[in-house]
Amino acid sequence: MGFRLYLIKRLINTAILLVFVIILNFAIFELLPGTQGSIANLIQNPRVSPDALKHLEIVYGICSGFDAGGKCIPASVWTKFTVYFTRMITFNFGVSQQTGDPVLYDIVNSGRLVNTLLLLGVSTAVALVIGIFLGVIAASRRGSLFDSSSVVVSLTTFSLPTFFIGLVLILVFAAILGWFPGGGVTPSTAEWIKGQVPLTEQILVRMKYLFLPALTLTMFFYGGNLLLTRATMTEALTEDYITTARAKGLPERTVLFKHALKNASLPIVTNAALSFGTILSGAIITETVFNWDGMGSWLFKAIGWHDFPVMQAVFYIIALCVIGANLVSDILYGMIDPRIKYE
């Protein structure tokens, strides 16, 4: 019962957050001076016929109708907002100004969402595994050289800006040593564009292109995990049941991972889900540095083009992902923390 009530409360919270994000998006893109939102560029575009423009103006809620002379009756803020709200809920983001395609197509069908998720997924997984593993070892050897050096290294990579790590990696591994390509998702040769490359070779080459960006993002993210794991593990290792486990003669590995880590993992898990927003920001920068065709670099290009439909779509999706990650973290918290389950 405790868990179900908790879940309902969190779902309501998520819904409120969703509405808030849409309001925020609306405020930035539709209300701020200097932006007319979705069809800003189309207004000056000579290739858009006046009738099409009128239709779009109604669809996007800019005009609530047209008077006898064909002039636009400006819509009230409330009308604008309801139109906007409906569009956001139904994922109708309009048409991109750069490519002329619907924005949803540009994000999903052209593979950008998948690219970003691939980069994020691999980096997060590796950073979690490495960070937790090294953190456990550092906690078990508190005060040793390994401990202090891993803390210092983590703090350093944590302070280094992501793009700096990326640039240096490109400089060393791509430009000087030539081991890895300097950017892109796939090579731009003819076979690749036509999609005629065999599957095994595809996977190998894609992994080669994924390596440096994933390494950058992992280096950025693992430090926080290591420090948090070390802190929670240190606290957990002082408990009495650990002494009991050791007295029972269990191997140290079992004591550390099966007993201590399980109990210390709660803050780590919730932190990992909550820092999804940070890792997304890191992904945006990494994608820009490595020219990785994903949501982040797409947002960046959209800014250069003043492509507002894309900008608000990407921002909205990113906010959705973060809210989703928070919800997942809350659910996991509810499942793992026995205090909630047995309330």
Place this chain on the structure above:
Amino acid sequence: MPFWLVRLKNFLATLLKNKLAATGVVFLLFFVVVALGAPILTPYTPSRDVVSGRFDAPAWISYVNGPTGYSQNLAFSVLSINQSGSGLNVQRSAQTASSVDLSVLSSPQGGTIQVVETLAYPYLGPPKWMGGDAKFSVSGITTGESFLVSGYIERAGEYKYPVWLPTVVNRSDTYSPHPSIDSTVRDFNQQLGINSNFDAASFIFAPRKANYNYVLQFTLPPGFTGKIQVTQFSLVLYGNTWGLFGTDSQGYDILTQLVYGARLSLIIGLVATGISIGLGLVIGLMAGYLGKIVDEVLMRFTDMLLVIPTLPLLIVLVATIGPSLFYIILFLGFFGWMGFARVIRAQVLTLRERPFIEAAKAAGAGTGYITVRHVFPNIVSLTYVSLALSVPGAIVGEAALSFLGLGDPNTTTWGQMLGRANEAGINTANLAWWWIVPPGLAIAILSLSFVLLGYALDEMFNPKLRRRR
């Protein structure tokens, strides 16, 4: 000695006992000194003064790799006049390093006048760019009279390179070489017979020690009289190395950009964090002390803002409103207060139940008085720590925005340096590590020093973290 001074001394002594904190303080002081002493450290204006060729490596690399292949900035100097032709009477006056006035009083059989500057080229590498001028004005020339002017660079005893093909001068006017003497001008290269893949500077100046003369020659016909005023006669070479940190893709000095960038980073970090801490204090205090509804509303609001991903929001805001340093600092400050507000609120909630607060209330103290005189001094130590730990966030946040090209175009911050380096194609063509590594390291070390300071302050003020020594 006044008491507050004693307390400050004790505080500093305790702080500096921690080795990590001492390192952090030393680094921080270094950056502050560099930032304040910027005009002393470098005479140039960042991103405005072209000091040398583009993508110049640092000058000390010639000591590391050996002198072969490297050169530095040089200029031709020591102006002298040669003349030949019997009966030629030329008076010179007002001679400086790059100008001279010549009055041809009589030239019964014509003759030549040469204005010469010399250079002993000492480097084992070619220069990256050459440029100069040979401007002169003629007066006192009568109609029908004319003479020839030409210019060349001569490697002593070897070859003459024409930089100004023989041109007829028949009017009183001011003349300059055309095409201009600039090795980036294609016509200039072409008249030397070089195709576009080569640079006139490295073509003319061989990478070995040799003597060069830069000659402006006037060939006078018989009977010519007149005045020739040479006003700007100079030739400058840019080497392929420069200074402590080299140059960027426009030839701007990187050390200058680093040094002035320190000012900007410190200002941005401290001001944005100041705004965050201020907002966080006020909101945390209100939520913690006023309780119930105010608390609930404020905390919901904080949670909502925490969910919004900061960097995309900042990107979008700056892209729509426009990049200006003021707005960047403002936005960074407005989105950094949430964590701090929570911490303050938690602390105020525990303080609220303490007996001394109850006593103050019983004595008739109002909410404002209690907040300022009793609650605040007990949480001010949290402020120091949060201040130290939030500054790196602001600095790196601004660096990220500048890297993406959203920085204020009138400034040159470290993040913008990295952004420009990325745009200039570091990863493929030019390998200008001296452009990437210094700003990135500077950001990292500045952030690290604040983090170390923050952790040390945390250990000092938070008794739970004190380790038994």
